[in-house]
Amino acid sequence: KAGVTQTPRYLIKTRGQQVTLSCSPISGHRSVSWYQQTPGQGLQFLFEYFSETQRNKGNFPGRFSGRQFSNSRSEMNVSTLELGDSALYLCASSVGSGDIQYFGAGTRLSVL
């Protein structure tokens, strides 16, 4: 069974640009959650999608948005990038909300 796949693995952007990250969950998983991981703040929850609906949202500005498609694949978008957005963005999928989460390898975003 293929694991959670995140693309791209690395991204370099400049301030003010926007970026889209992609996550393909494990087959059969309907819940996808996104996290931002930084050395200073640790693992911070961004949002969770279940059956194309946003179920939960963390304490991040509106520049961070996401969506989920009918095949459970999810995208995360960050607009007007700031230097502080540099981080490892992790996607996790689970069968349902609150179930064991399986994490992807992450997308490392560097904002210059």
Add this chain to the structure above:
Amino acid sequence: AQRVTQPEKLLSVFKGAPVELKCNYSYSGSPELFWYVQYSRQRLQLLLRHISRESIKGFTADLNKGETSFHLKKPFAQEEDSAMYYCALRTKTSYDKVIFGPGTSLSVIP
């Protein structure tokens, strides 16, 4: 408010010594607790969950509802245990969600 705290950001122990990573939670309902681990250059992965009541890689964790704790323990630390450990709480309201603690970085000194 639902919350998970891990008081130690960094924990260093010598190889062969016992290790305990602390986790406390705040939740009024019936909790389900997990420990996730992230080894260097590997994905974050589930280590154990309290409902399984099993030992994984020598680690155990007991849910203490009175103290609202779910501490992770191992009697003899190994160098390969060095990693980042996250405690997580599953809450059940109108829909389930998982709340992660800030994490504890464990370093096992040879």
